[in-house]
Amino acid sequence: MTEDTESPNLLKVRDDHEPLHFVAKGDHFKLQAGSKVSWLGSTEFGVKELRNRIEPWLTSLFQSEHLSVLAGSGLTHAVHHIATGEAAAGMGAMPITSYRKEIDQAAEKTASAACREKGNLEDQLRAANELLRGLEILGHDSDANVLRNELQSGIKTFAQSILKSEAGIANAEDRKREQAFNTLVTFLMSFASRTGMRDRLNIFTTNYDRLIEAGSELAGLHLLDRFLGNLTPIFRASRLDLDMHYNPPGIRGEPRYLEGVARYTKLHGSVDWLQTGQDIRRFGLPFGADSVTPYLSAPGLGETTAHQLMIYPNSAKDRETADYPYVELFRDLAAAVCRPNSTLITYGYSFGDEHINRVIRDMLSIPSTHLVVISRDDPLGRIKQAYEEIGRPSQISLLLGPALADLKTLTEHYLPKAAIDKTTIRMSELIKQRWDAKQPHPSAQDQDTDFAEVL
Structure with a gap:
């Protein structure tokens, strides 16, 4: 934070009755007019005062009986910006001509229901999928074939944009790439370093990329998900509550928890998930690959195309959550967070998915739960709107703005240093x-x- 900025920042932690609004000017901060707090003796302050207020609070919350993290697209954008100095690849319009007007109208309507300004590629893909199913039911085979081919091309384009973001990080300058991954590792391990007496960390993400998986490999963090196998793991709905333990040398008795283990759930699927017949498999797609096409022709995957990629867009009507495997994934989310003495931290999540927001509201109906919202910005005001609509300020902490939620600033000053706390x-x-x-x-x-x- 060396350059002057007037970007607004918002902080609410501990026993604050109302959020604190301030602006950053270089390494110094100044309260906005009307903001008053008892723990500050002046309208101007620095990082030290904020750290003394934030870090102990987060440290105590991170040792809650149950801890979960929900990462949105803001995490990918943050790491990509550190590595390249640019924003991650966005999602342009889908290259489709068949029923374009009807699909665009449905996409705009869906975007409006989700409080977004305009429809994006995800909305178009969802509308096109629903239209394709309708044409198949009506027996319009010719129109269905045309739309299916264009939809396959659209999903391939979607996958390309995801891989482009991965490649931007993987191909960055060595020093910047190392800095980006070191920041990501510090971010992940701040949550994952929990005592053996506590429940495992649960990591949830709405992202389709494999950034968290890459960071976990570098950190030596073991991720437990619903996939079983080594070559092409298969998604299992009957996953038991598996864990990892070890026997200390010379000690007899119950095994101890292995450190650095977390449960991992990708709520909206992944760019390397593929539907083959009745199974959903994870295939070997390198991080930042140029294209998914060469890796779909492997033996055992059948005659699969990009249309079988499990990167379904989110839905304002919850259509996807009733379908396999998403019903299992969202059940994992609800089971993990809707428990007493549970803390959920969101980073880079804009509260644009109503099916996730509903689970969060249900969680906060339990008095001993707590929600920590960390986001670099809130351009559409959905975070503030959710905070006001939920109506449980004592159970919600807010860290909004670049002075608080910039990934480098957050890991350097405000997140617990897990490796040295003990x-x-x-x-x-x-x-x-x-x-x-x-x-x-x-x-x-x-x-x-x-x-x-x-x-």
């Missing part, structure tokens, strides 16, 4: 014990004198 605690306890041991114990006469002075 060491710091042990050091503090040792210093306290040594200090107490050096202090002379008061004699009985001194105690009587002190008691008399008090009286």
